[in-house]
Amino acid sequence: MRISKGFFPTVKEVPADAVIPSHQLMIRAGLMRQLGAGIFSFLPLGYAVMKKVMQIIREEMDAIGGQEFHLPALNPIEIWEETGRVKAFGDILFHIKNRALVLAPTHEEIITHIARNQIRSYKDLPQLWYQIQTKFRNEPRPKSGVLRGRQFTMKDSYSMDSSPEGLDVSYNLHAEAYKKIYSRCGLNFFIVGASSGAMGGSGSQEFMIESDAGEDTVALCDHCHYAANLEVATSKMPSAVRLNGEKALEEIHTPNIKTIDQLAKFLKIETNKCAKSLVYISGDTPVLIFMMGNDQLNEIKLQTVLGTDVRPAQPEELLALTGADAGSIGPIGLKAKFKIIADKRLEGANGMYSGANKNDYHIGNIDFNRDVKVEGNYDLRTVEDGESCPNCSSPLRIVKGIEIGHIFKLGTKYSVALGANFLDESGKEQPIIMGSYGIGVERIVACHIEQHHDANGIIWSKSIAPYDVHLICVNPDSESIVKTSEELYNSLQSKGLSVLFDDRTSVSAGFKFKDADLLGMPLQVVVGERNMKNQEVELKERATGKRWTVKVQSAVDAVVQFVKN
Ligand code: ATP
Ligand code: MG
Numbered sequence: 298m299r300i301s302k303g304f305f306p307t308v309k310e311v312p313a314d315a316v317i318p319s320h321q322l323m324i325r326a327g328l329m330r331q332l333g334a335g336i337f338s339f340l341p342l343g344y345a346v347m348k349k350v351m352q353i354i355r356e357e358m359d360a361i362g363g364q365e366f367h368l369p370a371l372n373p374i375e376i377w378e379e380t381g382r383v384k385a386f387g388d389i390l391f392h393i394k395n396r397a398l399v400l401a402p403t404h405e406e407i408i409t410h411i412a413r414n415q416i417r418s419y420k421d422l423p424q425l426w427y428q429i430q431t432k433f434r435n436e437p438r439p440k441s442g443v444l445r446g447r448q449f450t451m452k453d454s455y456s457m458d459s460s461p462e463g464l465d466v467s468y469n470l471h472a473e474a475y476k477k478i479y480s481r482c483g484l485n486f487f488i489v490g491a492s493s494g495a496m497g498g499s500g501s502q503e504f505m506i507e508s509d510a511g512e513d514t515v516a517l518c519d520h521c522h523y524a525a526n527l528e529v530a531t532s533k534m535p536s537a538v539r540l541n542g543e544k545a546l547e548e549i550h551t552p553n554i555k556t557i558d559q560l561a562k563f564l565k566i567e568t569n570k571c572a573k574s575l576v577y578i579s580g581d582t583p584v585l586i587f588m589m590g591n592d593q594l595n596e597i598k599l600q601t602v603l604g605t606d607v608r609p610a611q612p613e614e615l616l617a618l619t620g621a622d623a624g625s626i627g628p629i630g631l632k633a634k635f636k637i638i639a640d641k642r643l644e645g646a647n648g649m650y651s652g653a654n655k656n657d658y659h660i661g662n663i664d665f666n667r668d669v670k671v672e673g674n675y676d677l678r679t680v681e682d683g684e685s686c687p688n689c690s691s692p693l694r695i696v697k698g699i700e701i702g703h704i705f706k707l708g709t710k711y712s713v714a715l716g717a718n719f720l721d722e723s724g725k726e727q728p729i730i731m732g733s734y735g736i737g738v739e740r741i742v743a744c745h746i747e748q749h750h751d752a753n754g755i756i757w758s759k760s761i762a763p764y765d766v767h768l769i770c771v772n773p774d775s776e777s778i779v780k781t782s783e784e785l786y787n788s789l790q791s792k793g794l795s796v797l798f799d800d801r802t803s804v805s806a807g808f809k810f811k812d813a814d815l816l817g818m819p820l821q822v823v824v825g826e827r828n829m830k831n832q833e834v835e836l837k838e839r840a841t842g843k844r845w846t847v848k849v850q851s852a853v854d855a856v857v858q859f860v861k862n
Contacts, residue, residue: 298764300799300812304341307812317510319746320442322755326815328742335439335447342816343742345763347450350741351429353481353760354452358427361470363454366428368407374399376406380714391433400433405711405733408455412729413717419459422719422729423467427454429738441510443739444699450738458730459719464706468500471704471734475504479701482741483758485748486701489515489524504702508747511697516680520691528597531676532684532693537569537589537646537665544648544662546629551659555624557591560659564650572643572651572663574626576610576618579603579636583610583618585628586677587639587651587669593679594640602638602675619654627651628669629660637671644674701744702736749840755817756840764797765789765860767818769809771825773802781849782824785834788853789822794860814839820859822852 306327315321323329328343339347355365374397377383383390383399391400401407408426416422432451439447456467472488479486489503505515505524516530517523525531554560561568568590575586575594584603588594600607612622618633619626628637631654643649647664665671682695712718712728721727742761749756757763766789770782779800786798797818799809806825813821823835833846836855847855 298795298797300797301801301803305812305816306340307815314440315442317441317444317747318750319444319510319743322746322750322815323442323743326755326817329443331442335436335445337443337446337448337739342763346742346757346761347738349761349763350482350738351450351452354429354478354736354738357474357478357481358425358452358454361425361474363425363427366408366426368401368404368428368430370401370431370433372399372401372407373397376410376715380406380409380711382406388437389434391435402432402434403451403733403735404428404430404453405455405707405731406715409711409715409717409729409731412457412712413715416457416717416719416729418720419722422457422459423463424457425454425467425470426457427452427734442743444510444743445512446739449740452736452738454734456732456734458732459721459727461730464708464730464732468704468706468732471732472502475702475704475734475736478736479504479741481760483745483749483760484701484741487515487517487522487524487698489513489526489698490529501703501705503700504704505698505700506744506748507696508699508744509697510747511699513698513700515696515698516693517696518686518689518691518693521686521689523686523688523693527679527695528595528601530680530693531687532680533687533690534642534678534684536642536644537649539645540648543664546663546668547661548653549650549659549661550657552657554657554659560650561590564659564661566650570648570650572627572639572646572649572665574628574652576615576626576635577607578610578614579605579607583614583633583635585626585631585635585637587628587637587643587665587671588678589640589642589646592640592642593681594677595679598675598677598679602673602677621652621654621656625652625654625656625658627653627660628663628665630654637669638673638675638677639665639669639671640677641674642678643671699740699744699747700737701740702734704734705732707731707733750817753811754815757817757819759819759860762817762819763795764818765794766796766820766822766856767799767813767816768796768822769799769806769813769824771806771809771823773800775826778824778826778829781829781834785822785824785849785852789856792853792857794856820856822856 311321311324329337329339429452458464486504486506514527554563557568557571573588577584620632649663650661653660683692686693709728717729718726772778789796821837828835832849834852835846837844
């Protein structure tokens, strides 16, 4: 493609709301333009990358036996009512008013609808169906460019099996295919065990990249590749050591002492001998939670333990329930009845200090076995950066991550809801056992840019670069330079390479070089008077900045070799 004839709207200025590199560069390099909140038009260069990504996905899905579908984005609302997901998706679901239609945010319902009508017997299974198609989600906070759009492209696939073992096979095939897809797309990724959330079902994993633009927080071990969402992450932490000897409780006057650090300093003890108390309300029940020292309570872990939504108690509730303000609350002498739980590290702890439920007083020598009616010890703490990996003890890093794909063992949630059954070998009707697997196409493009860019622009991996080569005619007013450039343009294409040819006469050489770095093709071929004096052209590898010259007559071979390697 000749830049002079094509549509390559590169810009210097980016909108103020484009704060992350991929968003800025996708606009600056003319890959996309924003139409509305979370709505983007992909321009030819951006769509060229998307097509490469989709092709890689197709190849890997076909390789595991996937069959490609194309399902409607416009769905009758009834089928979403049948599975209860009109309610589950809530405001995320786009409704077509007066038509009883919705725009599909995912396609479990539609796939299951097809299976219900077509799959009869175990002999029809397993099946692996996929599509690459537009999804609609009314994301409450569309941001970070195409990373969170309200219309986006997803590869979604669905496995149907007649046994749990079959589901395991389908699931593992996807896990392997996903690794290949992300590797081929040039992404450094990691895999996180996750909860299945609103989708329902057992086991699931998320594929993620590390990025400050991410919305998930993950504990990551660079040594053994342990990776877990902070909501479930654990680390190796020493538990309480029981002290010898029985000591009676003692009340200590602690004027103006509110925090664990102040208390430890005042009493000249380790912070780990202090039990921090927190009051939450779960339904109607006040819950008193103890953490060791400065350990941070993880509210999601608490929610998982209690099985309900929780909220921190208000200051006036604290006073009414305990008789004291935050900072002076403890297990002894509470006014109200509490459900009391404690972090695992406090199991059996004694010689502990905590609030006296009386402002400016604390109590010492608390024995959690003797003095506190703890209903259970659970892992409630938030892992901190640098703590030891639970598997290999190497230091964990706490990083932000972006989800690029997700694989779920759905089980029979949708087949039961929609009555998609099959006859097993003994002629008995059984619900189809399903899996669901998604990859965001635009997210791969944006995440690739997040991982591969520099101050000058994008650095595409060869596998998804919109063009193999960026050919630059430096001196368009020189007849011989133009002739050599044109010849190279033709012969590179005749070798099957895709070439972006900067043949513009209207802009300076410096401008062309800047654009070439911004657009980020893996190899630049520079045809200019300086090197042509020696019958040479210059090659520049975008990723490393390495430059070298080759004779004109061997230029095509050199480029082909670079691209194929
Ligand atoms: P997130 O937690 O980021 O909202 P999700 O759990 O809702 O993601 P899934 O329903 O599992 O995502 O969708 C599968 C894939 O589709 C995701 O892994 C992601 O790559 C992509 N995706 C999801 N929502 C969006 C969106 N709003 N914009 C772009 N891609 C998205
Ligand atoms: Mg979502």
